[in-house]
Amino acid sequence: MAITDNTNFEPKILAFCCNWCTYTGADLAGLNRMKYPDNIRIIRLPCSGRVNPQFILRAFQKGYDGVLVCGCHPGDCHYTSGNYFTRRRFLLMKRLLEFAGIERERFQARWISGSEAGKFRDTILKVTEEIRALGPNHRMKEADIYD
Amino acid sequence: MKYSYFPGCSMEATGIEYAKSLNYVNRAIGLDFIEIEDWNCCGATAGHTKSHELGIALPLRNLALAEQQLPGLAMAVPCASCYSRMKYALQAAHSEEREKFSRLIDMPVEGSVEIVSIMDIYSVEKTKTAISAAITKRLSNLKIACYYGCLYSRPPKITMAHNIENPQNMDELVRLTGATTVDWAYKTECCGAGHHVDIPQESKPLLYRIYKNARANGANALVTACPMCMLNLDMRQGAVNKAYDENFDLPVYYLSEILAIAMGATFKECGVASHFHPAKKLLQKENETKEVV
Amino acid sequence: MARAGVFICHCGSNIASVIDVEQVAKSAEQMTGVVYAATNKYACSISGQEMMKQAIIDHQLDRLVIASCTPRMHETTFRKMLGKTSVNPYMLEVANIREQCSWVHTDKEKATAKAIDLVRMSLAKVLKNQPLFTSSIPVCKKCLVIGGGIAGIQAALDIADGGYEVTLVEREPSLGGKMVMLDKTFPTLDCSACISTPKMAEVGAHPRIKLMSSCEVSAVSGYIGNFEVTIKQNPRYVDHDICTGCGLCEEKCPTKLKSSFDQGLGQRKAIYKLFPQAVPAKPVIDAQHCTKLTKDKCGVCAKVCPLGCINFADQESYTTDTFGAIILATGYQLIDWGSHYPEYGGGAYADVISGLQFERLVNASGPTEGKIKRPSDGAQPKSVAIIKCVGSRDVAKAHGYCSRACCMYAAKHAHQTIEKIAGAQVYIFYIDVRTPGKAYEEFYDRTREDGAVYIRGRVSKIYEENGKLICKGEDTLIGKQVTVEVDLVVLETAMEPAANSGQTAALAGVSADKDGWLTEAHPKLRPVETQSAGVFLCGTAQGPKDIPDTVAQASAAAAKVLGLLAKDELETSPMISAVDTSKCSGCRFCEQVCPVKAISMIDIPSIYNGQKVKRTVAQVNSGLCSGCGACSAACRTGCIDLLGFTNKQILEEVDALWQ
Secondary structure (H helix, E strand, O other): OOOOOOOOOOOOEEEEEEOOOHHHHHHHHHHOOOOOOOOEEEEEEOOHHHOOHHHHHHHHHOOOOEEEEEEOOOOOOOOOOHHHHHHHHHHHHHHHHHHOOOOHHHEEEEEOOOOOHHHHHHHHHHHHHHHHHHOOOOOOOHHHHHO | OEEEEOOOHHHHOOOHHHHHHHHHHHHHHOOEEEEOOOOOOOOOOOHHHHOHHHHHHHHHHHHHHHHHHOOOOOEEOOOHHHHHHHHHHHHHHOOOOHHHHHHHHOOOOOOOOOEEOHHHHHHOHHHHHHHHHHOOEOOOOOEEEEEOOOOOOOOHHHHOOOOOOOOOHHHHHHHOOOOEEOOOOOOOOOOOHHHOOOOHHHHHHHHHHHHHHHHHOOOOEEEEOOHHHHHHHHHOHHHHHHHHOOOOOOOEEEHHHHHHHHOOOOHHHHOHHHOOOOOHHHHHHHHHOOEOO | OOOEEEEEEOOOOOOOOOOOHHHHHHHHHHOOOEEEEEEEOOOOOHHHHHHHHHHHHHHOOOEEEEEEOOHHHHHHHHHHHHHOOOOOOOOEEEEEOHHHHHOOOOOHHHHHHHHHHHHHHHHHHHOOOOOOOOEEEEOOOEEEEEOOOHHHHHHHHHHHHOOOEEEEEOOOOOOOOOHHHOOEEOOOOEEHHHHHHHHHHHHHHOOOEEEEOOEEEEEEEEEOOEEEEEEEEOOOOEOOOOOOOOOHHHHHOOOEEEOOOOOOOOEEEOEEOOOOOOOOOOOEEOOOOOHHHHHOOOOHHHHHOOOOOEOOOOOOEEEEEEEOEEEEOOOEEEOOHHHHOHHHOOOOOOOEEEHHHHHHHHOOOOOOOOOOOOOOOOOOOOEEEEEEEEOOOOOOOOOOOOOOOHHHHHHHHHHHHHHHOOOOEEEEEEOOOOOOOOOHHHHHHHHHHHOOEEEEOOEEEEEEEOOEEEEEEEEOOOOEEEEEEEOEEEEEEOEEEOOOHHHHHHHOOOOEOOOOOEOOOEOOOEOOEOOOOOEEEOHHHOOOOOHHHHHHHHHHHHHHHHHHHOOOEEEEOOOOEEEOOOOOOOOOHHHHHOOOOOEEEEEEEEEEOOEEEEEEEEEEOOOOOOOOOHHHHHOOOOOEEEOOOOHHHHHHHHHHOOO
16 A cells, blocks of 8 residues: 655544633633644534534535544533533444544544633644544545545 | 361461360361361461562462362451451452462462451351350350451451441350450550561550550450460560569450350360460359359 | 625734735625625724624625624624614624634635635524524512521521512521531631521511521422422421410420430420520420320420410421522531541540530530530540541541631630630641631631640541540651540531432532532632522532631622512523424433423324324423533434524534535
């Protein structure tokens, strides 16, 4: 197998962030003028527990190279229990996606609080590099299936 | 009833009285202790202080032997140190370390053996009834401070003891003889037996406070079920008296000795004749005790 | 056809210096559904808002995308602006091109491309937005306070003084809680009963406070502004409407019992007032010990009562009332130390007592009239050991948390012992001395100067020898074992949540932490609110604390309630879940995941095979729903959706990005 050089590959990553912790953390990263790659797009949701598995499947269908689900730290959920559901659902989803051949790095969950701007930036940096190293995702992608 | 039997090294040396009296009582009540063949030292007290592996592997081999030779029988361990080491080994056999130790001793081991002390064995309701029935003398002038020692209850995570500070099962057995037992505070405190050879200055105060509290609570004798404690409490009473300018006169008996005497054993038969601290006199006062009809 | 307007904010140079805003506007203009796109220097300013309002009129816009700072900053501002236009305030999406674009990227070209992408995402969402309307719920202007300790008393008085009706429910036969048992309060050494009994009397006499003693809350339903609460009145066997509290029955009752108020050190009768200054100042019968009720013998109280208020047939009864707000002030109890500390005798030694027992001993109205006497023989102790952290900060034995008040009252107990007993020797065993409070450290210093000996270490064993209690412990500062011989040992035991406080709180939808303390909405910024809107908490129900903190928190909770009750109606967010009953299968999955119990099941008529049948479907209580969307993600038929964040909207967002 030929080794592909992915250094110039720009991955498309989607992050679902809860309004109370991670979205706030991302805002704080901006307020602190921290820099991170522009490979990330954030969709704001009230709670990570709002993330319907359908959203993730759709993202991979639409050709995203990675999906990130972010919420409050366990125990800190604004709605008390939402992120516990997220955690369980995430683990199930992850196994399903791995079964479908999607590398584990492409679907990750992170708990980032509203004060952890640095953690937010570091996460984006790390995840971007991990996915960049993997190269483009073709699994489940509509265009590749139907073309 | 049958038990597999791990005597440990004391029972044939310093604890010979314990072995003699246990034999006497067991015969009287029809208990059968079957000695494990090819048993080895449990490792106490030096083994586990040197290495965790040694401390577990030595007693674990005995567990494995018992499992092989006498499957399904609980293992009677008369010495508190052995008892403690066996409990540690049993816990290791139930942990993720089992395979590692199984390889070390080169034997399969499951941890299916129940480890029981003499107190546990004699407290079984049926056995207790048999003991009661075999007792012919009432030792009513004995006021006993039951000394359980530290290792039967501690550490509770290993021994799974329920009543760590104030256990009662030995007291209940002693009371079967008609003796009274006193409520006292040093039932499960360390007697310092393990340290008396190398650091006697640390060990003596431990003995002293045991005698002191027993006497303060009105005891005229101590009863124990551990050969190490026995050795220490019995042999060194004179030295403590000298060091503290005291006059403690507390004969020390094994639990089995007391039971054997109450069952009619002679001093020779049960070993009371060979104690360091004079132990016969107090029992001879039993002249006035009446034969139970 | 949708008529969307897109507005790109420069935010001065905050956005415009990195993002080519004109380019973004130009691209937006090309997008489907957009009829107008423009930039603005400061969209949030008055002129910026006027410009957008004008554009709405000029271009007949029906929805807006504003690309600016984070929606957490100005979404509300823009919604308010839309409230004054023809556009529904919820037909708005804010694209975050400042915090999450211009401030975090440096490459202008890439940042501009991302900004366009974010606008496209917001546009895709706004095209699926539906107009939403806030509704309002009426507020019942009455508050329920659960717990009649100092926290409940303070909160009830503050609210009643503010002009609103309060019902105060207390499980015991009298108000007062723990504070009224105490002798003196640290660090000022005020007489505790002297400062708390007037407040109790004030509650009893307040025209707007309904005091319900010997009562418990048995059910709570409803939501903020409208809680339906069922209160159980436990039988008192004395008709308090007639009783004057003359005390004759108590005097003649032949059954003597250990007084729980005196912590078992004093006596009371089977018909009793909890203590002399009890409020209400009327007796109740202890049904467990009254010989008339247990053996049908005696009945002396009924014979001597001049007004005939004794009723041996009294039964528990239930009342239901509506409240706008609830305050949980259920308080604490002390740990049953005996079962955790067999090494301290496990309760076998009469002279090893708890701190609260010491309070009763040293209290002038206590069983010894304030003379410190050993419970065993009534002798005056010449030496006392005080042991702190019994049950607190001890993960192996009991609780990991610090009980907060003990360091100070241990110092107080030492001080009182030295003051009352000439030449008394006091030893205090401690782990740390924590004195964070006004004049607390000074009090501790004074106690040491008084002569109390502080020994840093835990006590490992207490036993009796020759009439003395021997405490063995370690002095960790010198690394040596220490043994002290004393006449009395006082254990400063851990606070625990009051029995059943967790169950009571759960009725109101409030959860407890691993130790059983009730959970506040936010530990820093919402300390007296709970996750259940309209339910507040204060005092030791929330965690161990001393009296000043308890009172401060009680007043804070009262202020929150006053703020709530001052409103006639409450506006509710329309961004809540909604059920499409035609698709709902009634699987109840949403009901289980809902953190605020906003979902319940109802039967609706339906037609199946031409027959009229009943079908179970979910319904959402708009007063309770907090809009988290957990139900929506869990719904297997996709029938329950979160308005404002519907599945369709989010999927459109996913599709729109990276085109």
